[in-house]
Amino acid sequence: MEQSQPHAAAEDDLDSFLEKFQSQPYRGGFHEDQWEEEFDKIPLFMKKAPSEIDPKENPDLACLQSIIFDEERSPEEQAKTYKDEGNDYFKEKDYKKAVISYTEGLKKKCADPDLNAVLYTNRAAAQYHLGNFRSALSDVMAARKLKPTHLKAIIRGALCHLELKHFAEAVSWCDEGLQIDAKEKKLLEMRAKADKLKRIEQRDARKAKLKEKREQNQNEVLFQAIKARNIKLVLEATGEDEDSSLDSASEDEDSASDGLSAENLYGARLRLDYQGRLSWPVLFLYPEYSQSDFISAFHEDSRFIDHLMVMFGEMPSWDSERKYCPDHLEVYFEDEDRAELYQVPPTSTLLQVLQHPRYFVKALTPAFLVCVGESSFRKNYLRGRKVHKVK
Template sequence: MDSQGEDDDTMDQFMEKFKTQKYEGAFNEDNWEEEFDKIPMFMKKAPQEIDPEKAPELACLQSILFDEDRPLEEQAESFKDEGNEYFKEKNYEKAVASYTEGIKKKCKDVELNAILYTNRAAAQFYLGNYRSALNDAIAARKQKPDHLKAVIRGALCCVEIKNYREALKWCEEGLKINPTEKKLIETRTKADRLQRAAERDARKSKLAEKKKQSKKDSLLNALKDRGIKLHQQAAGEDEEETSEFSYDGISSENATGSQVFLDESGRLHWPVLFLYPEHMQTDFISAFPEDSRFIDHLNAMFNEDYPPWDTDRKYFAPNLEVYFEDEETQSFYQVNPERTLLEAMQHRRFRVKAGSPSFLIFVKQSSFYKKYFTDRKVYKLT
């Protein structure tokens, strides 16, 4: 047999053996995609951290890409490309980090620097860091004033932080660079609409605040004119010595949200609290007109129907007495039910506490009444 025939036989034997033996570590139908993704050239996504021992090929590529001996422009360009890949994957934090590394190189390529700042602005924007994004857009324009993408990003940032005037300014500057830029035209229209709405809301708010202040002033003047004193003033202090009459003393809201108010006819309506110490019960009158009498309210509250807690049926208007407490002297003053609320509140010892005048209601000469006032000072109003 000649040498050519021997070679053919040897090759045939090798091929037959190759068919029966599997290559160790070869891809199979189940894991070939996974194995391919481990090869740097075919990777769809770079790992968060690179371990040189587990991925020596990738570590090698990275060292080549970011070799400190290369020109600064090439290094910055590599970080820009890396940031772009992270950006495509919507990993904006990693993108920001990569662009930052590129900016740190401080290369002399103003075009590249402008792109790095603009791209970082975009990543910051999608992270919701609008002011940081705006600062990057400004930095990009310092590198290249006519960088259109930086202008667009700056305008969008200004809209997000509700600085519509500045957004309009950015749009106008950008449209000088490119008068047909669709994004800038849309942003200008939006910023103009929002600016006009903000100005309208500001006018409404200012007018509402002015009306509110006017109501406050009218209310305070009404209280001063009537000589009504608030609990925050020191007891025994002469009105002439009081230089401040604060609205805070009457602005406290109770559980129902009621407050004293002045109606169109100039009459005050007070949220008044009736206390029944014997039964530890209360009644709340949300708007007690200052010129109405206590007896009128008592008649309306205690007529044919008794409250459920009045098991002895003692609470009916003619059988009740009204008092207020002077906390400073720990004294009590009896109020004639025929008197008006204003007359009671104008007493020199009466103080409005927490915005609501309060009065205690007792059954005349009841055992509880006698015991309650045994060691307390009681005065009758004349």
């Protein structure tokens, strides 16, 4: 009996395929020198899943993923699958991917509050390891709304408060957890640590408050001392590009005394000794050479010549002409509002000059200009400027 024509054609095609198969090597087979790479493409043997799955590159893995996360499965089943995936990532310490998996699980909005509480709590743990303590705290609070007695959520919330230096809140969360399990070791240890840190924080706050109070009292004493001497201060401007002068007759004494005990740019400050005498940080400027000297404590009863004798007892290195001798120096202060200079007698005390009607102390640091008398620089420097002599 003859074979039908279709069957004969099929056999011919099969014979043709076998002949071709025997004559040509199979191109999809494993290569001995690349067997590890080939095995790593098979989901069962993968050492690590790729961060992004391309169906063309990993068709087997894409197929498995579509089966695992089949949208036809219930939200609870899908959320649980994402939870398990997140747990695997967490064990591998891949916390970023764990956060993503737990988030996907929460997006399923399943009706199981316990499962959602676990997803929030686990995501909080991953966020905690990433250093995102506020995000972690937000998650444990969401978990506790669903399950108030969830002990893991309470423990992780207390940890977050501890990291955020919310010591009182950490103690409170530990107390709530210990009401559920009075022997929970982590809570007991954490509570002891948080309570200790809370007490230290409270102690430091009390010290800071006492220090602030002392500084306020010191500022008030300093202000009263300045007021009694009729010394005028220039305060920092409150408006744009403006300075506001405040003399001792001002009624706003609280604002005037603010910052009187603060250090200036040179690290010195105005001081009042036990005899009630003021010592000022004072700046000397030498415009001829763009040089300066800073005296951290110029006693108000000291004379200018006394300091000049000390500063120029030995010639400074920048005075190459050796002309800055104490007896030849002239001291001035500037009235910037009037663009005028006032020559100060070297035998004057600092207090006598600060009490001058046209002297205003800026930044709590009196400043003076020093030039060599009868020098060419001094003549050019003073040319066109009005100069008054202080008696």
